[in-house]
Amino acid sequence: xxxxxxxxxxxxxxxxxxxxxxxxxxxxxxxxxxxxxxxxxxxxxxxxxxxxxxxxxxxxxxxxxxxxxxxxxxxxxxxxxxxxxxxxxxxxxxxxxxxxxxxxxxxxxxxxxxxxxxxxxxxxx
Amino acid sequence: xxxxxxxxxxxxxxxxxxxxxxxxxxxxxxxxxxxxxxxxxxxxxxxxxxxxxxxxxxxxxxxxxxxxxxxxxxxxxxxxxxxxxxxxxxxxxxxxxxxxxxxxxxx
Numbered sequence: 001x002x003x004x005x006x007x008x009x010x011x012x013x014x015x016x017x018x019x020x021x022x023x024x025x026x027x028x029x030x031x032x033x034x035x036x037x038x039x040x041x042x043x044x045x046x047x048x049x050x051x052x053x054x055x056x057x058x059x060x061x062x063x064x065x066x067x068x069x070x071x072x073x074x075x076x077x078x079x080x081x082x083x084x085x086x087x088x089x090x091x092x093x094x095x096x097x098x099x100x101x102x103x104x105x106x107x108x109x110x111x112x113x114x115x116x117x118x119x120x121x122x123x124x125x
Numbered sequence: 126x127x128x129x130x131x132x133x134x135x136x137x138x139x140x141x142x143x144x145x146x147x148x149x150x151x152x153x154x155x156x157x158x159x160x161x162x163x164x165x166x167x168x169x170x171x172x173x174x175x176x177x178x179x180x181x182x183x184x185x186x187x188x189x190x191x192x193x194x195x196x197x198x199x200x201x202x203x204x205x206x207x208x209x210x211x212x213x214x215x216x217x218x219x220x221x222x223x224x225x226x227x228x229x230x231x232x
Contacts, residue, residue: 035221037169037223044212044223044224044225044226045161045163045169045212045214045223045226046223047214047220047221047222047223049220050219050221059219059220060220061126061219061220062126062220063220095168095169097168097169099216102174102175102178104175107155109156109157109174109175109178109216110157110159110174110216111159111171111174111175111180111216112159112161112169112171112214113171113174113180115168115169115170116168117167117168118168
């Protein structure tokens with residue numbers, strides 16, 4: 001079974017650092033991009049960035065560039081999302097998702113087909 | 126960044142109704158659009174990709190259409206389990222972006 005298993009809920013204080021994880025199994029981890037999506041309480045989905053574990057190529061949304069770091073360790077099939085100094089506004093649910101692709105008529109069509117269950121991050125003094 | 130605007134933001138309907146949700150892109154994205162369903166406390170679930178291709182295991186009452194800047198998600202006959210929030214996402218370019226969501230409620 002293809003799955004992404006995320007690390008558990010975190011409660012942190014402003015200014016602290018944090019690294020959450022997303023472990024893939026049941027497929028070739030190095031062959032698919034892994035993206036991160038934020039959902040603040042009661043709000044919509046925000047695409048944060050994505051990494052290709054095969055070569056660590058990483059893309060960020062301008063909204064999150066410099067605010068977070070996305071990394072991966074292909075030896076243990078795990079992607080990471082980290083903060084060096086958390087703010088209260090980082091309180092949210094964070095999902096990782098696999099970006100798959102279908103080749104059709106000369107073009108690749110992408111989509112996020114497998115999602116982790118999410119990691120809740122609460123930042124409060 | 127490409128902006129996606131969904132309409133309506135809220136939709137009240139009854140079991141058995143046919144409903145349509147629209148997603149408009151701020152610039153052309155060809156057919157690089159996906160739709161997701163999210164229920165409270167759960168991760169999003171892929172319904173449709175490439176604008177109109179049904180993900181494996183998704184009921185055939187869901188369908189998608191469109192190209193360029195305007196796309197629709199249609200549920201042909203609402204079932205009780207369909208009441209949820211729906212999001213579109215463009216995958217034409219980085220950063221990938223989502224629509225703001227459409228909450229489908231029971232009338």
